[in-house]
Amino acid sequence: MEPVIELVSTGDEVLTGLITDTNAGWLSQRLLEQGWQVRRRFTLGDDKADLVELFEQRSHHADIVIVNGGLGPTSDDISAEAMAEAAGVPLVLNEHWLGVMQEKYASRGRTMPESNIKQAMLPESAELVDNPVGTACGFAVQYNRALFFFTPGVPSELKKMMDEEILPRLRTRLGQQGQSQVRRYFTFGLSESGLSDRLDALSWPKGVTLGYRANSPTIELKLIIDTSDKDAITQAEAQLLEQVGSHVVARDELKFEALSALLHNRDLVIFEDASGGRLTDTLHTLTTEFEGHYLAGLPDSAEDLAQWLTSSGRATTLAIGAEGPQGIPLALLTEQGCRAQTLKMHFRDPLMRRRLLAFAAFDMLRRQLQGLPVIVDYDILPRSEQFSLPR
Numbered sequence: 001m002e003p004v005i006e007l008v009s010t011g012d013e014v015l016t017g018l019i020t021d022t023n024a025g026w027l028s029q030r031l032l033e034q035g036w037q038v039r040r041r042f043t044l045g046d047d048k049a050d051l052v053e054l055f056e057q058r059s060h061h062a063d064i065v066i067v068n069g070g071l072g073p074t075s076d077d078i079s080a081e082a083m084a085e086a087a088g089v090p091l092v093l094n095e096h097w098l099g100v101m102q103e104k105y106a107s108r109g110r111t112m113p114e115s116n117i118k119q120a121m122l123p124e125s126a127e128l129v130d131n132p133v134g135t136a137c138g139f140a141v142q143y144n145r146a147l148f149f150f151t152p153g154v155p156s157e158l159k160k161m162m163d164e165e166i167l168p169r170l171r172t173r174l175g176q177q178g179q180s181q182v183r184r185y186f187t188f189g190l191s192e193s194g195l196s197d198r199l200d201a202l203s204w205p206k207g208v209t210l211g212y213r214a215n216s217p218t219i220e221l222k223l224i225i226d227t228s229d230k231d232a233i234t235q236a237e238a239q240l241l242e243q244v245g246s247h248v249v250a251r252d253e254l255k256f257e258a259l260s261a262l263l264h265n266r267d268l269v270i271f272e273d274a275s276g277g278r279l280t281d282t283l284h285t286l287t288t289e290f291e292g293h294y295l296a297g298l299p300d301s302a303e304d305l306a307q308w309l310t311s312s313g314r315a316t317t318l319a320i321g322a323e324g325p326q327g328i329p330l331a332l333l334t335e336q337g338c339r340a341q342t343l344k345m346h347f348r349d350p351l352m353r354r355r356l357l358a359f360a361a362f363d364m365l366r367r368q369l370q371g372l373p374v375i376v377d378y379d380i381l382p383r384s385e386q387f388s389l390p391r
Contacts, residue, residue: 002226003063003174005031007041008054010069010079011153015045023068023158030162032182036174037226046070051082059086059144064170069153071136073115079150080139084123087143091121094128097137104135129165133157138165147173182211183223183237186250188363189378192219198243205232210240216352217359218254246376249363256286262369263287267315270361273298273322276350278358300324302331302340302387309333309340310389320361326384328357332364332374338389339364339374343381356381 007027013019021043028038039062044050051070058065070079084091098120105112122128122139129138129149136152138161149166151158187195192214199210199221207227213220221244223236241248250256268290272279280292298321299305305321309331321329323345331340343360347353360381367374375386 003036004039004061005036005064005066006058006062007038008058008065008067009041009043010046010051010067012045012076014069014153015043023153023155026155026159027066027068027162030159030167032224034167034170035181036170037224046076046078048078048082048085051078052086055083055086055143055148059146059148062146064174065146065148066166067148067150068158069151071119071138071150071152073113073118073135077118080122083126083141083143083148083150087123087141089124092124093117094120094122094126094137097122097128100137101135129161131157131161132164133160140169181225183225184252185221185223185240185244185248186218186254187221187244187247188218188249188359189247189376189380190219190244191379194379195219195221195244199240202239202243204239205229205236207232208236217355218249220254246373249366256366259366259369260286263289265289269293269312269314269317271295271298271309271317271319272358272361273320274328275320275354275357275361278354279318279320279361282358282362296322298322300329301326302329302342302385305329305331306333306338306340306387306389310338310391318361318365320357329385330357330361330364332361332368334368335391337391338387340387340389341375341383342385343378344384345381 007024009021009024014021024041031038042054044054067079070077080091098117101116101120102112116135119136123141126139126141129140131137131152134152134154134157138149138151141148151161192212195212204210207225207229209224211222211224213222221240223240225233263286266289270279270283270290271293273295277294283290298319299308300322301324305319309317309319310333314333317333319331327342327344329340329342331338345353347356360378364374377383
């Protein structure tokens with residue numbers, strides 16, 4: 001049976017939206033990567049009565065509760081007090097953590113303020129969770145059914161403590177790996193609505209659900225798997241790829257290490273106009289082995305750009321032309337010839353336009369290197385013309 005894991009985010013700034021709660025999202029994803037899916041998330045302000053009530057309530061329903069925030073030295077940091085009151089135990093001074101804090105201040109040539117002593121006051125019988133970065137230690141408390149973990153709100157401290165301290169404890173308590181898993185597919189060229197039209201009406205195997213995450217220029221699709229049925233998982237992946245496989249540019253992570261190897265020792269030249277240098281930035285994440293040119297006044301049609309590239313006599317050349325009446329041309333010249341297309345751009349934001357153009361050109365190169373059709377239909381960038389020219 002899957003454990004019930006819940007998250008609690010605390011703080012008036014988080015509750016009112018003055019601070020965006022990125023920690024909860026990171027925690028949910030990090031736990032899912034380990035095979036454990038978060039069941040519920042709660043957000044509360046700096047009100048001790050509300051926290052006490054929630055801790056008492058969730059202690060009967062959850063197996064694991066991770067509380068984020070409220071461990072600082074100021075009067076509005078009340079997570080430890082609320083947990084102690086809920087459990088009916090006093091706060092006691094943790095001498096070890098007091099010494100750790102004093103050493104941290106001494107190493108910086110400073111005297112620890114008296115207010116920091118508050119950060120060493122933990123509920124009686126709490127287990128210390130080390131924080132190698134900051135002064136707010138974490139702690140764990142078993143209360144009724146639930147094991148509560150308390151963590152600081154500073155993202156860098158939370159992430160280090162989660163990976164080095166809390167996840168090992170969870171693996172010991174819950175087992176090395178949960179049943180849940182996530183498979184990620186990064187797509188380009190289809191809109192969220194276009195993906196929804198293709199996928200949402202389909203019947204997915206029991207234990208498999210579909211998730212979306214837009215992060216321009218790609219959209220991430222997730223198969224969230226809560227089953228050990230290998231046939232169901234295989235069926236779900238095959239169904240997904242049947243619908244959008246031609247637009248999947250990466251899996252699991254948006255990285256292209258394989259392309260870096262394929263580009264090694266290749267005489268690659270790029271020219272760009274309308275993309276404003278964005279293509280150069282994109283390729284620099286893969287290799288420095290190319291010759292880049294940012295030129296104004298490149299041809300503004302697929303045919304003209306293809307002829308211009310072919311006349312250059314280069315080897316592998318990728319180009320983004322100028323914006324013309326039909327849109328913006330992109331062309332790829334290889335030993336087999338030149339393939340070009342003109343794409344219509346409906347986005348007004350200049351940065352978004354450059355990102356999409358650069359990634360569309362990059363996608364042509366990626367497809368060529370991987371032996372796939374160089375030109376495919378994009379929902380978000382409709383094609384107005386296409387042109388091929390033999391070498």
